[in-house]
Amino acid sequence: MSQRIGFAGLGLMGSRMARNLLKKGFETTVWNRTRERCLPLEQEGARVAPTPSELGERSDVVVACVADPPAVERLVFAEDGLLGAARPGFRYLECSTVSPDTTRRVQAALRERGADALEAPMTGSKNGAEHGTLLFMTGGERAVHEELLPVMMAMGTKALYCGAMGQGSTMKLIGNSFISLMLEALCEGIVVGRRAGLTIEAILEVVQASGFASPYYAFKGSAIAKRDFSEHFAIDLLVKDQGLMLETADALRVPMPGLAAVREVFQSARAQGYGREDICAVVKTLERAAGEPQV
Amino acid sequence: MSQRIGFAGLGLMGSRMARNLLKKGFETTVWNRTRERCLPLEQEGARVAPTPSELGERSDVVVACVADPPAVERLVFAEDGLLGAARPGFRYLECSTVSPDTTRRVQAALRERGADALEAPMTGSKNGAEHGTLLFMTGGERAVHEELLPVMMAMGTKALYCGAMGQGSTMKLIGNSFISLMLEALCEGIVVGRRAGLTIEAILEVVQASGFASPYYAFKGSAIAKRDFSEHFAIDLLVKDQGLMLETADALRVPMPGLAAVREVFQSARAQGYGREDICAVVKTLERAAGEPQV
Amino acid sequence: MSQRIGFAGLGLMGSRMARNLLKKGFETTVWNRTRERCLPLEQEGARVAPTPSELGERSDVVVACVADPPAVERLVFAEDGLLGAARPGFRYLECSTVSPDTTRRVQAALRERGADALEAPMTGSKNGAEHGTLLFMTGGERAVHEELLPVMMAMGTKALYCGAMGQGSTMKLIGNSFISLMLEALCEGIVVGRRAGLTIEAILEVVQASGFASPYYAFKGSAIAKRDFSEHFAIDLLVKDQGLMLETADALRVPMPGLAAVREVFQSARAQGYGREDICAVVKTLERAAGEPQV
Amino acid sequence: MSQRIGFAGLGLMGSRMARNLLKKGFETTVWNRTRERCLPLEQEGARVAPTPSELGERSDVVVACVADPPAVERLVFAEDGLLGAARPGFRYLECSTVSPDTTRRVQAALRERGADALEAPMTGSKNGAEHGTLLFMTGGERAVHEELLPVMMAMGTKALYCGAMGQGSTMKLIGNSFISLMLEALCEGIVVGRRAGLTIEAILEVVQASGFASPYYAFKGSAIAKRDFSEHFAIDLLVKDQGLMLETADALRVPMPGLAAVREVFQSARAQGYGREDICAVVKTLERAAGEPQV
DSSP states (O other): OOOOEEEEOOSSSHHHHHHHHHTOEEEEEEOOGGGGHHHHHTTTTEOSSSHHHHHHHHHEEEEEEOOOOHHHEEEHHHHHHHGGGOOOTTTEESOOOOHHHHHHHHHHHHHHTEEEEEEOOOOOOOHHHHHTTTEEBBBSSSSHHHHHHHHHHTEEEEEOSSSTHHHHHHHHHHHHHHHHHHHHHHHHHHHHHHHOOOOHHHHHHHHHTSSTTTHHHHHHHHHHHOOOOOSSSSSHHHHHHHHHHHHHHHHHHHHHHHHHHHHHHHHHHIIIITTTGGGGGHHHHHHHHHHOOOO | OEEEEEOOOTTTTHHHHHHHHHTOOOOOEEEEGGGGGGGHHHTTTTTTTTSSSHHHHHHSEEEOOOOOHHHHHHHSSOOOOOOOOOOOEEEEEESSOOOOHHHHHHHHHHHTOOOOEEEOOOEEEHOOOOOOOEEEBBOOOHHHHHHHHHHHTEEEEEEEEETTTTTHHHHHHHHHHHHHHHHHHHEEEEHHHHHHHHOOOOOOOHHHHEEEEEEOHHHHHHHTTTOOOSSSSBHHHHHHHHHHHHHHHHHOOOOOOHHHHHHHHHHHHHHITTTSSGGGHHHHHHHHHTTTOOO | OOOOOEEEEEEETTTHHHHHHHHOOOEEEEEEESSGGHHHHHHHOEEEEEEEEHHHHSSEEEEEEEEEEEHHHHHHHHHGGGGGGTTTTTTEEOOOOHHHHHHHHHHHHHHHTOEEEEEEOOOSSSHHHHTTTEEEEESOHHHHHHHHHHHHHHEEEEEEESSSHHHHHHHHHHHHHHHHHHHHHHHHHHHHHHHHTTOOHHHHHHHHTTTOOOOOHHHHHHHHHOOOOOSSSBHHHHHHHHHHHHEEEEHHTOOOOOHHHHHHHHHOOOOOOOIIIIGGEEEEEEEETTTOOOO | OOOOOEEEEESTTHHHHHHHHHTTTOOEEEOOSSSGGGHHHTTTTOOOHHHHHHHHOOOOOEEOOOOSHHHHHHHSSSTTTTGOOOOOOEEEOSSSSHHHHHEEEEHHHHHHTTTTTEOOOEEEHHHHHHHHHHHHHHHSSSHHHHHHHHHHHTEEEEEESSSSSSHHHHHHHHHHHHHHHHHHHHHHHHHHHHHOOHHHHHHHHHHHHHHTTOOOHHHHHHHHHTTOOOOSSSSHHHHHHHHHHHHHHHHHTTTHEEEEEEEHHHHHHHHIIIISSSSSGHHHHHHHHHOOOOO
16 A cells, blocks of 8 residues: 555545545545544544645545535635645545536646546445445546556445546436435325325335335335434535536536426425435425424 | 136236236136237136126126226226125225225225225236236235235235225325336436436446445336337326326325426326337436437 | 396305395305305395205306315215206306316206306406406307306406317416416515515515516515415415316326426425415415424 | 716627617727627727726726626636726626626625625516616615616616615526516416417416416517517526526525426426527427427
């Protein structure tokens, strides 16, 4: 593991991913907008960089896992941003879910300095980050994908190359659109089913015995049955991703009427104060829309 | 197999289900609104009844698999309808997907004559009917469910008891709501993904490697990749079921904004002439909405 | 005024319409499902019929203004229904908002007995009924339209002939679709505008100074500003009409994505207990969806 | 008219607005991204500036009417942008429809240089611009509103002060949301109505005799009846504005389910190639969704 890794963004996902890099023996330096979040990893052996540019200077590859396009802007393009450390051979692995536009802009800027980027948004949520079983969807040069495979394989189990820069992000956003509609189906089904006298368990049993079964329904359905809305993937983030998908579709001139409708339900969930809860908390918004008392 | 079975409704599903009853050794009489459809089964050993009431007279159990609530009306309540043959001990197994209201009305009428009904809508589409691997979701008396298990097991592999009459139908309609949103997610994803340069195969690979994977995506995705829109489950029928679900939700006072939005896309598919094609033909409607030339 | 008028259905609209007939000097007999509602009109000079069939026997023209298709079923086709009184020359003026299917079925049944019907759903809500300024949209034979003009003109100021039986109802349902989308625009605008610091008054001033001004915005906007949700047109009834419109569109194979989306918001309003309030109470549902505390 | 006016953006609206300034005797300099568009106005007496910064230098007030936020970026913040000419007393009148965020950012930058801005998006479309009957919705300092009234009154008949910078833009976006839903109501009504045998003329007659009448329905309805889709307000621009409204609502945490649904229909219209046609061309998209042959 001769590569020195920098890790930017130590949230729910990033902190777990950085930990796996450490465990696999990578020399790892971390940076986070608020320094406190660096402390646990520092105790486990990570170094802490005071700025993104210093993070870049101390690393051969910087992995980023931040919240949204403005956070990437700050990380890369700010005065003390990563770009200042870009040099031939430097690599940037963008694991954040952002728009294809953003990743293309970052790549272009890095290339001007002889560096390069790979976008590698991932799926697997908190558990996948924890256990190192994430799935990466990459976009960029195939050679850079190959080059960064060992880094990705320290955090996940699979990396699918999707094509040019932007196509990995698009793939990720499409995936989150699937999640959005599946969760809406599950939650609408639960609300109407319960009112008709069906239990969540009975609904899940039928769904899971059907051709349209999915591990996702078991995962989210049992959380809902337990009223456990602790964050695996926060509503705030999904609403952001839905917005990026619709923006991308807008640029491509493709209507997405299903996603657009479902997004407004998640918007309502966020407006009702569930933004930091898991995306399955959208069931509470549908319950309220159906006139149930808040619990 | 001492029970004599009657089978009403020999469409895509019904003809295959009746054949399985025959194969399993049940003495089977069939009836269909248009007599031609009875011929193949007649050659395989089924008797043919000229009217529903005679079908009922010659059978201990009548299984129905017809298109919609008006078809059930005609079958049961017409002058020559099944009701005329209802008598103590007679059983009616309603496998059609209709509204809870309809099945409750049929049950009430049968009970007045000492007979009873079980609703048992099923999932599995054409292949499940062909291979006898259907899943039934039943509603009615549990004793009647037990009593009719052997008949169901001749056509399927599982029968889940959902509760009182109406709850099986509601469960089935919820299942078709899942299918509707999942197919919309798949097709929106395919249209936007292809425009961004992603192939269907790449999208499916990512989806199937994700936590939200489902055999359904593989099944429908590969049909779309081959542009094979031959009927497994027709758009006409799904639009009908979506309408029954929204009607049921209306009666229960539950908004279903996701399903309502998605239904209009399927409505458009039907209006554009794809009603007799498989539900995955909805991708053509989304392609047209995105300005692609018709193919 | 030699014609004897029967009036069935003394709700918010019907009681006011019947009163206008009385005032204009028509000999008027009334019937209502619950008899209490007849008392005020009885005191003003109306006779009361115990059943629809007796109402029909005592009248040359029966005007109906009932809640929904099942109420028309009961009124016309029940054992003691109007149909029993149908005879050559008898006229039925259907002012209820029901589906084209319903009015066509009623007409066909009456014609078999030498009678005929005109559908004449109306717009103008409570104030129009009170002041005799309703607008009728009629469907049926033009000759019957002409014949019943004096009756309509006793309750309104205009009757537009729309064509064959069913076309008047369709026109009415289209009108209620306009109302639905306009009210949604108004209420979404108010909720988002207020959060941005704009007052309802400012929004209305701009709207009413624009090319898309409408008296409807002034009427409903000022009610919302005063939080006066007393019934002019109840949410329960609009949700019913939206359902009839979507059913009619379904039969005609026409998607209505805007109406379908908006209907779910009104569904939610009804589920939240605002069904008997005025349709502008939908603003409360949108406020709740936006996370505002209930007031 | 001692004020020297600069005008940036000579599109469908801007060219007509600039002409009115000239006619009213203002000394007017114009700038457009593509110079050809300046020629007609040059012949009518306007000077032409080669860059926005020179436009600013030669003017006391610069009025802008450009397509979208990136166009404002270019106009104001580019190297040769207006900002270079900002000085104490300089005024910028932003008539483009952009997001509140954009106008606030422009104002802040100008203020740093002692200048100030007023946002004044307008309604009235092509005819209003032509005849000088526009309605402006302003945001910014009230004193600046008063100061710029004479300029606005040379192009329109009314200027409503809406509050702080951003509130004028929000008001405008709300107005375009009204337009979106009203047009959807009109076009859905026309498509379903015609299929039921009703003419556009009959629908308009009823609508215009109703409480929800609006001059807008007459204007757009008669264009649709004539199949005249020439641009008054282009679909491209409305889709852009709908996006800005949803983005603004997103920032304010307010779901807008009606607008979100309707936007996808307009998205489809744009994808189908109607982007440069008038917004009433959305009727063609709804016709295609309903299976009608393209004409």
